[in-house]
Amino acid sequence: MTTASTPTTGTNRARVGVQRFGTFLSGMIMPNIPALIAWGIVTMFFIEVGFTPVPALATIVGPFIHYLLPLLIAYTGGAIVYGVRGGVVASIGTFGAIAGSDYLIAQFNEQLLANDPDASTLGQVHMFIGAMIMAPLCAYTMKWLDSLWDGKVKAGFEMLVNMFSAGIWGFVMMIVGFYPIAWLVNGIMQVLSTAVNWLVSMNLLPLTSIVIEPAKVFFLNNAINHGVLTPLGLQQASEEGSSILFLLEANPGPGVGLLLAFTFFGIGAARASAPGAALIQFVGGIHEVYFPYALMKPMLILALIAGGATGVTTNMLLGGSLAAPAAPGSIIAVTGQAINPAAGGVPNLMVVYLSVLLSATVTFLVSAVILRASRRRDLEAMAATDDAFGAAITQTEAVKGKSSGHLENLRGGAATQAGGGIGAATLAQKDIKNIVFACDAGMGSSAMGASVLRNKIKKAGVEGVTVVNKAIANLDGSADLVITQNQLTDRARGQAPNAVHVSVDNFMNSPKYDEVVELVADQQNSGK
Template sequence: MRARIQKFGGYLAGMIMPNIGAFIAWGLITALFIPTGWTPNEGLASLVGPMITYLLPLLIGYTGGRMVHGQRGAVIGAIATMGVIVGVDIPMFLGAMIMGPLAAYVLKKADQAIEGKVPAGFEMLIDNFSLGILGMGMAILGKLAIGPVVETLVTWLGDGVNFLVSNGLLPLASIFVEPAKVLFLNNAINHGVLSPLGAAESAEVGKSILFMVESNPGPGLGILAAFALFGPRMLRASTPGAIIIHFFGGIHEIYFPYVLMKPKMILAAIAGGMSALFVGTALNAGLVAPASPGSIFAYFAVTPRGGFLAMLATVGTGAVISFVVGSFLLGFGRGEKKLLSDDGALDDDVALSAAPLATAGTARGPVVSGGDVRELIIACDAGMGSSVMVASTMRKKLAQYGVEVRHTPVAGIPDSAQVVLTHEGLVDQARKKNPHAVVVPFSQYMGDPAFARVEDAIKNNLSLSATGVSAAPAAVPVAAAAASSAASAAAPAAAPARPRRPKKRLERGVLNPEGVKLGLPSVSKDEAIRQSGGLLVALGAATPQYVDGMLARELQTSTFLGNGVAIPHGTNESREFITKAALGFLQFPDGVDWDGKTAHVVIPIASNSDEHIAILGALATALADPAKAERLRTTTSVDEVLDILAPEED
């Protein structure tokens, strides 16, 4: 259930995040030019109303439609959104989140129903009229049905908020807002409910504390600071970067996984949010417009004149209280043990307590002895690029121990699986598919500590669970050990490793010179994915609908691998739009911001089979060599790219 809510929240965020720039523009115009702004200007202030009433909802509806059905979906999403906008007195952000995807879905089904049945020469006519007719119908539906329902819902919510404010109970809103935030529903709450209500209040009195209910960066800052000082040792190194991204960059989603890893930390978020709202209410704090994104810089930009002290007190209170409560919940670092030392061996204090840990396996879920593992399953959403990369790396590590490594979509995990490695966002799905397997989560596709834990358990015959490793289970009976020893003595010496065979040039069709693009200018992540998908379409490997599947896949889990490489690919559902197996290679020397990381090489994948595995295996090998990885990032030769990525013959 949590995974489904996160996926839903990620989809809602996908409608908001591309339009944050428009929210910033509106917020700055509001802060500067309204009567209570920094430089009041009646003429320029006239932009405020139309932007929040029409522009922002239309952009949300347009983006939501595009996510479902490409450009045609975007157009009908905007048309349908107009239906919920007209005739209401509140900004219809929530209505746009509903109508944009809904109208695009209806059009998508209609297009599928008539696909292949349109007479030659009538395609453009049918496409335009079908969109126009359905758009008219969805706009009317929005005007007569969806709009009034959403307006009533928002009115009820507004009455509830007004009740809390008038009775001094607004801090209680954090009890509902903070848990919803960490389930990635923050954009729906802020822009769907609180921003319209805050905008109405701001228009009357010049500011609103409702803009601070969800967007306050203080509670998240306190939680991350608590993890930095008292959290699990393996997480402490990552928190300083997360603090910068959250507090200064305004990306609150960066701290949500920390809370989800230790759900009791939601109490720290609630305590920080409630305390901040209590102080903010007492000091009459407020912002003139939404702080999008919720960074401290955005807060300064939309704070009214004379309101900085109250704003800083509100943010600071949230940070201090959440830090104190979070530190208490983490035990101020007491009892936190680092499972593996820097060289990969068990720490002495963990080794001493290994026996109790091994016998307590049932409390930690399924446990398997590393010496008994004969197969490792690498699972990702689509079973294409991400899992293949991890599988290639682990196959090389575990080959000497006789362990077979396979990759598969998470929905295809076999019932016989002993150990499953999967991204942390897919853990619930993996455990549901096979509750008897040891499901080990990882967060990075390259160099994640979980890979070393699995290898260490298999290499040293340690007990492996989802949470870590411990000393081996009960000793092997003497008779069995003797038999094993005798068998080992009688066994012939291991055959020498086969010599490496020379590399071969790639066959045309999977990755060919036409699929290599070098020296591209830096763009946004979404644009890089669109360019990648467009390249696959140009190569005849997929239809344009596959590009939408690639964008949708990115909302589920990031396809950034590490070492400056991302491998965008479509969802399982979008495989129907693949016409042949192909890879592309796009080089961005100045980098692409990929969710806070920098991708210099983007390799899009289209495949319904395993034709791309050899290339991805070679890619993993190349990235393990810093010199080769650097050449891929900087080369100006197509032939050099093909040579570096040429797979070895089996």
Template sequence: MENSATKSSQKTLRVKVQNFGSFLSSMVMPNIGAFIAWGLITAIFLYPKGWFPNEKIASLIGPMKVYLLPMLLSYTGGQLVDDTRGAVTAIIATMGLIIGGGVAANGALDNATPMFIGAMVMGPFAGWCIKKFDNLVDGKIKSGFEMLVNNFSIGIIGMILAILGFYAIAPVMNAITNVLKDGIDWLINRNLIPLMNIIIEPAKVLFLNNAINQGIMTPIGIQQASGAAGKSILFLLEPDPGPGLGILLAYALFGKGEAKASAPSAIIIHFLGGIHEIYFPYILMKPILILATIAGGVTGTLTFSLLHVGLQAPPSPGSIISIFMMSTKSPANYIGIVIGVTLATLVSFLISAVILKRDKSVTQDLTSASAAMNQMKNQGTTNDEISEDAVEPGEYKDVDKIIFACDAGMGSSAMGASLLRDKVKKAGLNLSVTNVAISKLKDEPGLLVVTQNELAERAAEKAPHALRIAVDNFLNSPKYEEIIMNLKLRDQVEPDNSKVQKVEPQVNAEVEDLSTIKPDKIKQVIFIRHDQHVGTSTMARSLLKDKLNAADKKTGVVSVAIQDIDDVDSNLAIVTKTALSNVKSRYSNIQILAVDDLINTNVYDDLVEKLQ
């Protein structure tokens, strides 16, 4: 009992940290484009150190750093709490914070302290204040005075918070920022900053990294980059693609089964696309590989530290292309980045290779192994919390919108939404498929939410009434086929949801006498390959192919997975009668021949005679 309570407490703590990190990420991520714009202007036009120095254009750098970026963070934070009213109040309040803590304290813009952390505190606080006021006066405002109260409440509360920020909050935020900055500087000066990777690498796989990266690394990194050095190593700690690249390279060379086959494409997505989530399932297959990413991360960061490498702004996504774009123009910095990423990759690869080569376990498929690892990590939770809900097709009847929800609402969730959107379109379903940050997920009617297993519990909190599906990997999940099948099946469910209608496709046949088959249209005969019956479909394909060859018939015969069939009437699928309903629910145009046994049947001779 005590053990169960401890696990529940650990799970709750993890979710709380995820929520905190996700909230910080939701403030930073929508504004990353502005940070990149500032970084590019600095890199290109900084006078006199930029690629193409321009004193007039460089005059944008100071105001953007001191005013634009903190106010964007604050605006987004206020909006997260109370939409537009919270956002406007946050902007007013943050102006007092910026002037009091940055410009007024240091005089000129060049010397002003950018109030990034302060803005990330003031924004949500201002949104909370105006929201509390709105709740207090809700239903108590006389008719005709609504606009007056709404406008003056923002003005008065914003003014009070701006003054409070100027005199009270700004000095506190300055002190906190300086303490954090001094602590980071202390680690950097003693070459201890690589120790951060001992925390960061496991946190990435468990979706706990945003509280560190967005809450501390990015704000302090921008402050460092705006100083004399013009760059910060903090922007490289999490985005470094080396540790993940080493894992994927090892799988490509020494892995087994699906993991080995899919690793090369995952390398491209990870290294060039910057979607680091792609390698998480490979670690979850064999958790000891986290040691390889830690060693690789420490090696890379130590190299960056010794070679004084840094970036001018946060790269997003963590692609090698983004990293190069955010580098200073110094050739030594580019060389240092290449050396650091290469060494991180090499160390991670060597350790991963040793682990995988010593692995004597039976070949596992990537998805099922990932699910098993997630279950091990989430002991004490229910199966519904670690895998998709077990639902009947009828429960899909109200779904009119599909949302992919991930920690930041970008990267892998966008790719997952794109994959499923394509499948929805091909299936002829008229449904919206989008992606959002899980912190912005709302409990809407007709909603199907797709999340990763680690975020399933938070999705249940945000959208308790939605139909929820949890997958191991947004980019490679067989659950998408099940979603499509269930969405198609719902159209065959009667209004009372009591039974499934027997809807007969126009061109489908399901009798062994071949009376409704249209042999003149058939160009290919398909046997459906099932995970538990691969041998049966292979033997049946070989049997029919031999009969066709003996009759000198040119019709093709293949064995494929059920989701890979082209839905055209030139395909004839031969299935067992027990599998008939599954195939019919997925396809409406292919011709279907149902038999009692794929091997022991007399229908093949008649079929061969009819085929062209």
């Protein structure tokens, strides 16, 4: 349980800041994953090398990735900031960036061909990064402008002012997108593409695992994945049919290798829960379930890096790639994008499977060595914990009645709100009716945790309590109790300062779920 807030260090503030940035990027990308899947299906079947080539339908591919996907991302990002109004203005501004990028490339190619008719011209730059820049810029500025005349418009003229102000500002942002933003994004994409090509040519791409794997464990993966890898991968896929970049973060091999190591060489609750976590991570694609296992023994991050680098090396040497992002990062999603003819079909699928197998094997072996080496210390620590836990159970049984040790612990764990923390007495009076599981995107691990707690509450016969899952950014103050993984609690507390906050290590099976169930059951039995 969380207690009164502790001072936030500079490092922690930086981590939370990067997490928040990654969450915003994820919030723009994740709702549009169905569109990416639809685009992948079109390429799988209808392009020239597809399973069932249809030239007419293949004409959808280009406009889909060049116009529709960036505009969907822009609208979603704008809507996150300022609702439908922000989404519309963001889309207008992003369309200016798309047109500006095309114009710059056309000018460059014209000059290039004038000097050398046989030169290779530049292809289109797809404005995914442009959309991620324009969406918050357009929406926040529109929101600020509206605040200038809020309450000052005469009755009857509100619609006129709202429509024209959004239209005029959308036009202004379209010009901003056409010139400076298009130029900036084209430059960024050129630099990033050059850097990736250099890493590939120098056989250094596996070194990216040194950054990606630790970033995933600390919930910073969205900033890297959605901010860099997905835009670059989509750009590369539009030109070459597929991209290895989609496999740098989504490969489920390292995670399942770590969880299998805990299954065979772990101890206590970690060992008991690891098999179920492995299934959820590998098949369900919810990578967050293995993060707590790595965090409980940070040396295991080295195993993840080794496994991730092995997978990248395998794909780099044998040409493994995906035709589109695998989201979620499950073996099912990876299979679908790897078997796509644009990525090389079945031969490519075998390479990708080999990369997953080898990355899992290497992570498993390195993790096994680390777990075996520290087994004695871990057993001693577990014994001490068990004694403490047993004492707590004895105390609970001794005072069992209207209240219990579990409930008092929970009631003492309220989050800080403006003007001071909520104490035990205050929480005892707080009626828990709305429980929210919150994670980065609000779709994967939080949905799983909400389902687990929902079943526990149902089995306990508790009624009138809702359990839902949301992205942290979408916490709106309606929650009575918010449950997050401990790496994300600081951000959740900032979004919902008046709620009770519960931190858990693992969304799959935390003992704190039983405390929550006991609290709400006790409240109902007490007539609250």
